[in-house]
Amino acid sequence: xxxxxxxxxxxxxxxxxxxxxxxxxxxxxxxxxxxxxxxxxxxxxxxxxxxxxxxxxxxxxxxxxxxxxxxxxxxxxxxxxxxxxxxxxxxxxxxxxxxxxxxxxxxxxxxxxxxxxxxxxxxxxxxxxxxxxxxxxxxxxxxxxxxxxxxxxxxxxxxxxxxxxxxxxxxxxxxxxxxxxxxxxxxxxxxxxxxxxxxxxxxxxxxxxxxxxxxxxxxxxxxxxxxxxxxxxxxxxxxxxxxxxxxxxxxxxxxxxxxxxxxxxxxxxxxxxxxxxxxxxxxxxxxxxxxxxxxxxxxxxxxxxxxxxxxxxxxxxxxxxxxxxxxxxxxxxxxxxxxxxxxxxxxxxxxxxxxxxxxxxxxxxxxxxxxxxxxxxxxxxxxxxxxxxxxxxxxxxxxxxxxxxxxxxxxxxxxxxxxxxxxx
Numbered sequence: 001x002x003x004x005x006x007x008x009x010x011x012x013x014x015x016x017x018x019x020x021x022x023x024x025x026x027x028x029x030x031x032x033x034x035x036x037x038x039x040x041x042x043x044x045x046x047x048x049x050x051x052x053x054x055x056x057x058x059x060x061x062x063x064x065x066x067x068x069x070x071x072x073x074x075x076x077x078x079x080x081x082x083x084x085x086x087x088x089x090x091x092x093x094x095x096x097x098x099x100x101x102x103x104x105x106x107x108x109x110x111x112x113x114x115x116x117x118x119x120x121x122x123x124x125x126x127x128x129x130x131x132x133x134x135x136x137x138x139x140x141x142x143x144x145x146x147x148x149x150x151x152x153x154x155x156x157x158x159x160x161x162x163x164x165x166x167x168x169x170x171x172x173x174x175x176x177x178x179x180x181x182x183x184x185x186x187x188x189x190x191x192x193x194x195x196x197x198x199x200x201x202x203x204x205x206x207x208x209x210x211x212x213x214x215x216x217x218x219x220x221x222x223x224x225x226x227x228x229x230x231x232x233x234x235x236x237x238x239x240x241x242x243x244x245x246x247x248x249x250x251x252x253x254x255x256x257x258x259x260x261x262x263x264x265x266x267x268x269x270x271x272x273x274x275x276x277x278x279x280x281x282x283x284x285x286x287x288x289x290x291x292x293x294x295x296x297x298x299x300x301x302x303x304x305x306x307x308x309x310x311x312x313x314x315x316x317x318x319x320x321x322x323x324x325x326x327x328x329x330x331x332x333x334x335x336x337x338x339x340x341x342x343x344x345x346x347x348x349x350x351x352x353x354x355x356x357x358x359x360x361x362x363x364x365x366x367x368x369x370x371x372x373x374x375x376x377x378x379x380x381x382x383x384x385x386x387x388x389x390x391x392x393x394x395x396x397x398x399x400x401x402x403x404x405x406x407x408x409x410x411x412x413x414x415x416x417x418x419x420x421x422x423x424x
Contacts, residue, residue, distance in 0.1 A: 005031045006416040008158040011165035012039035015384025015405030017118040019162045022409030024125035035134040040115035042173035051111030053104045054082040055395040065392040075370045076403035085402045092117035138182050144379045159416035160379045162408045167358025167385040179386045187376045189363040195355030196253040196390045199244035203345040210238035213307045219273035223266040250392040265346040271339045292325040361388040372408035383408040
């Protein structure tokens with residue numbers, strides 16, 4: 001027996017839950033299909049299970065963290081932005097807090113609360129949610145999609161279909177890249193996908209020596225083929241394979257393409273970033289004079305964590321038992337340069353299995369940014385990570401999913417019902 005709906009949403013992640021909920025609010029009969037055994041699997045692990053819901057940055061600053069075409073999200077953000085997702089969660093029993101004056105988390109620090117609140121909102125709005133429903137194909141007739149087919153050969157027909165199936169990152173949560181083949185078969189262009197917000201592998205054994213060491217508020221300057229590309233400040237961690245953490249993840253999305261092209265990439269750590277380059281030599285001279293009778297090993301321990309000290313010895317050639325007063329000008333220069341540019345060469349990235357998001361996807365040229373409607377297929381709408389959009393860590397990616405999902409849901413309902421609906 002065929003099943004008929006005004007709107008079908010494929011994928012119950014952040015974008016899908018917003019799309020289905022909003023479409024139902026607008027009066028559409030909505031079906032939300034999810035391949036996993038429950039909605040929001042990936043959402044529950046974001047922010048290490050705490051869920052960095054969004055960011056308090058103003059629009060102009062917010063979109064600086066998004067690529068490759070940040071202008072694309074402006075219409076979606078104008079309809080549904082950070083304050084709107086916060087209000088929606090609070091209306092559904094999940095208060096939020098702001099950390100470090102920008103990062104929005106649930107007050108409970110539990111990502112599952114976000115999922116539960118959005119599922120509650122969907123159900124109360126009349127959305128029918130079916131889990132364990134793996135879509136294998138989207139069938140097109142003329143210039144419209146007609147129905148979707150599950151792996152058990154169940155067909156669901158709809159006036160409009162919204163695809164929010166995610167990208168290829170964290171495939172264990174359901175984002176296994178299924179959508180890319182659908183869009184290619186439907187005539188859409190898909191830009192090559194790459195892991196983004198991903199841990200990085202390093203050359204040599206320095207990272208292995210430092211395994212377990214975390215650095216906070218650290219500045220990293222990225223050099224690509226000898227040219228400075230970007231610098232950022234944040235928190236990171238050394239591992240057995242290389243480096244990870246929020247700062248590394250954000251920087252990774254700027255260099256993955258360079259890595260794939262075989263370019264030389266070096267991360268330079270500024271271990272004394274609060275001291276300007278022009279003042280570092282006089283600063284060291286002063287500190288050495290103050291601690292002149294100390295052994296170098298005891299002196300350097302005042303400024304570096306224990307695991308970094310042997311690396312410093314090897315890099316500068318200064319002997320651990322050397323009296324500070326006897327450190328030469330040349331040794332001091334080596335120390336100065338190392339403290340301001342402790343370098344590690346990047347050899348590659350980890351796989352999609354460890355990537356937080358996917359870079360690349362359905363070409364933005366073929367999607368209407370005001371409605372999230374396909375320019376190729378009349379009744380097809382697209383939102384979330386499947387699009388060629390990605391951003392830095394800090395709640396930016398989730399906000400893209402929430403906003404594009406919301407607009408897709410509203411637009412699909414308007415299309416299917418022939419009415420105009422006001423925003424919340």
